[in-house]
Amino acid sequence: MAGELIVLVEDNDKNRKLARDVLVHEGYRVVEAESGEDGVRLTQEQRPALGLMDIQLPGIDGIEALRRLRADPATRAIPVVAVTASAMTTDRATIMAAGFDGLADVLGAKGYAVVTAASGADALEVVERERPDLVLLDVMMPGMSGYDVCRKLRANPATTMLPVVMITALDPGQERVKGIEAGADDFLPKPIHQPEILARVRSLLRIKSLHDELTELNRTLEQRVSEQVTQLERLSRLKRFFSPALAEAIVHGGADDPLKSHRREIVVVFLDLRGFTAFAETSEPEEVMGVLREYHAAMGEIILAHEGTLERFTGDGMMVFFNDPAPVPDPQARALRMALAMRARVEALTGRWRKLGFDLDLGMGVAQGYATLGAIGFEGRWDYGAIGTVTNLAARLCGEARGGQILVSRRLYTAVEDLVEAEPLGELTLRGFARPVTAFNVLRARATA
Numbered sequence: 001m002a003g004e005l006i007v008l009v010e011d012n013d014k015n016r017k018l019a020r021d022v023l024v025h026e027g028y029r030v031v032e033a034e035s036g037e038d039g040v041r042l043t044q045e046q047r048p049a050l051g052l053m054d055i056q057l058p059g060i061d062g063i064e065a066l067r068r069l070r071a072d073p074a075t076r077a078i079p080v081v082a083v084t085a086s087a088m089t090t091d092r093a094t095i096m097a098a099g100f101d102g103l104a105d106v107l108g109a110k111g112y113a114v115v116t117a118a119s120g121a122d123a124l125e126v127v128e129r130e131r132p133d134l135v136l137l138d139v140m141m142p143g144m145s146g147y148d149v150c151r152k153l154r155a156n157p158a159t160t161m162l163p164v165v166m167i168t169a170l171d172p173g174q175e176r177v178k179g180i181e182a183g184a185d186d187f188l189p190k191p192i193h194q195p196e197i198l199a200r201v202r203s204l205l206r207i208k209s210l211h212d213e214l215t216e217l218n219r220t221l222e223q224r225v226s227e228q229v230t231q232l233e234r235l236s237r238l239k240r241f242f243s244p245a246l247a248e249a250i251v252h253g254g255a256d257d258p259l260k261s262h263r264r265e266i267v268v269v270f271l272d273l274r275g276f277t278a279f280a281e282t283s284e285p286e287e288v289m290g291v292l293r294e295y296h297a298a299m300g301e302i303i304l305a306h307e308g309t310l311e312r313f314t315g316d317g318m319m320v321f322f323n324d325p326a327p328v329p330d331p332q333a334r335a336l337r338m339a340l341a342m343r344a345r346v347e348a349l350t351g352r353w354r355k356l357g358f359d360l361d362l363g364m365g366v367a368q369g370y371a372t373l374g375a376i377g378f379e380g381r382w383d384y385g386a387i388g389t390v391t392n393l394a395a396r397l398c399g400e401a402r403g404g405q406i407l408v409s410r411r412l413y414t415a416v417e418d419l420v421e422a423e424p425l426g427e428l429t430l431r432g433f434a435r436p437v438t439a440f441n442v443l444r445a446r447a448t449a
Helices: 013-025 037-047 062-071 087-097 103-109 121-128 146-155 172-182 192-239 245-252 276-282 286-304 333-354 389-400 410-417
Strands: 004-009 029-033 052-054 080-083 134-139 164-168 187-188 262-274 309-315 315-320 361-378 381-387 405-408 420-428 435-446
Touching: 004 013, 004 037, 004 262, 004 389, 013 029, 013 192, 029 037, 029 172, 029 262, 029 333, 052 062, 052 286, 052 420, 062 080, 080 286, 103 420, 121 134, 121 146, 121 361, 134 146, 146 164, 164 192, 172 361, 187 405, 262 276, 262 333, 262 389, 276 286, 286 309, 286 333, 315 389, 333 361, 333 405, 333 410, 333 435, 361 410, 389 435, 405 410
Parallel strands: 004 029, 004 052, 052 080, 134 164, 164 187, 361 405
Antiparallel strands: 262 315, 262 361, 309 315, 361 381, 405 435, 420 435
16 A cells, blocks of 8 residues: 555666656655665565565575565565566576465465465376365466366366466467367456456355355265155154154154154053944945044044054054153143043044944043053064053953943043043953952043143
8 A cells, every 4th residue: 555665675776766766656665775685684674564576686686585584573474576587487486486475475365275386287286186176377387388287177077167267478369268268267367456366266266165065965965865765764654653743853853763662651542432343244344434434534633633642543443642652741631631532523423323323432441551662563564562551451441431431540540630520430350450440430521621
């Protein structure tokens, strides 16, 4: 910026005067030195914003002078631009290697990580080793031109999409076509306009980033599709046993895998239709299937609404349990509310069935206790099951229930007696149980339940 101090190190009087006049005219302050030693001393004393350093100087040359400045922590960060009449690429590489500021420094100052190469062959080695996101490529280089380097990059599958910007002092009109034919993405003439090169770099790096993201997505697409198919298959399998919301939670890690064998306290509801056997024996198969479809649809809707787990259904019999695979805070209350809702729904259905001559009604048994749960079956045919005394007790209570009754065990009734009204049935002798079982018949929900 105008007003900043520049150290000018030049031993040729005419060159020094010309550079000084131009800089002063642009508003810069200038201090001058005619030798490398004086240039180092002035830079250390004055701490300028920039140094302009001739390479060929009396005493120590500009390269040695710069090495001393770079070795001094106080002047290491001061940018220094080489001023030379040499046009040889090898001399230019030596100058840049010594640490003079150029395009690499401009990019580095903007936060980019930059690696350099002095020839086309070196550039290919650097690209292979460093895997850069962008290449700025001079056209005129020893041994191999920038166009040749660009063609080799495009021929390599690993770098075929690597952004390449060609830079040259030759005729831009002619060279631009050559650059495009070689596979370059952009073209910049010398002298380089810093804001333009920075804008081009940002734009191409943004495109490169998007391309890399797309490549990664394509690379992992097959794996992700396979994982999603596996998830869908597992979700479909789990939905056979659990509510859709719970199945989704299991698949996405919100619940433990229930298919592994485990032990838990559950509440079991067993239900079937009274009079179904006689109905099936005397009715046409189409009538039986029609009743079952209607019955299953009504009961299934209620099971899902109360988030019960359907263990199985065989004809008119169903077994549903609560507190597994995901524990719930009130399994007893949920089970009884579901049972009452089922009885009310079947009462509505039986009114229509009786008009058709079908004498059917619903009986239920509900019990609470521990069971072992998990997948039961063999490869290709798995079911989800609960094994334990509690399932047998619920089934036996259901077998004792008359049409419209909901029989519950004493343990369960103790947990829900504030929620329902029930009548004691005394002790029942149930098949498979050595001792009589105390049971209750649930009449209705209490008004506050």
